[in-house]
Amino acid sequence: MAGTxxxxxxxxIVLIAAPAIQDDLHASDAQLQFVLAGYQLIYAVTLVTGGGWGISMGGRKSSSSAWGSSPWPPSAAA
Structure with a gap:
């Protein structure tokens, strides 16, 4: 439920930020649509790959390894 x-x-959030993204990139409407479609494609591939990885490794092991490799909190990465 939380993942959904x-x-x-x-x-x-990305759709709300779309006008700012368009201004920063000096993009036309078609170019903005291409950028957003690319973002959504990469997000979907990452989500599906991560889900498959989580299923194959087991929930507890995959989430602990993901949090272990995360640079969060930033103070711990320094």
Whole structure:
């Protein structure tokens, strides 16, 4: 449930930021659509790959290894 909420929230935030992205990239409407489609494609591939990895490794092991390799919190990475 939380994963679904986060995915929907991510798409919502990107759509809200679309005008700023378009201004920063000096892109036309077609170019902005291409950039957003590329972002969504990469997001979907990462989500499906991560889900498959989580299923094959087991939930607890995959989430602990993902958090272990994450640079969060930033102070721990320094």
């Amino acid at each position: 909420f986060m995915a929907i929230m991510d798409v919502f």
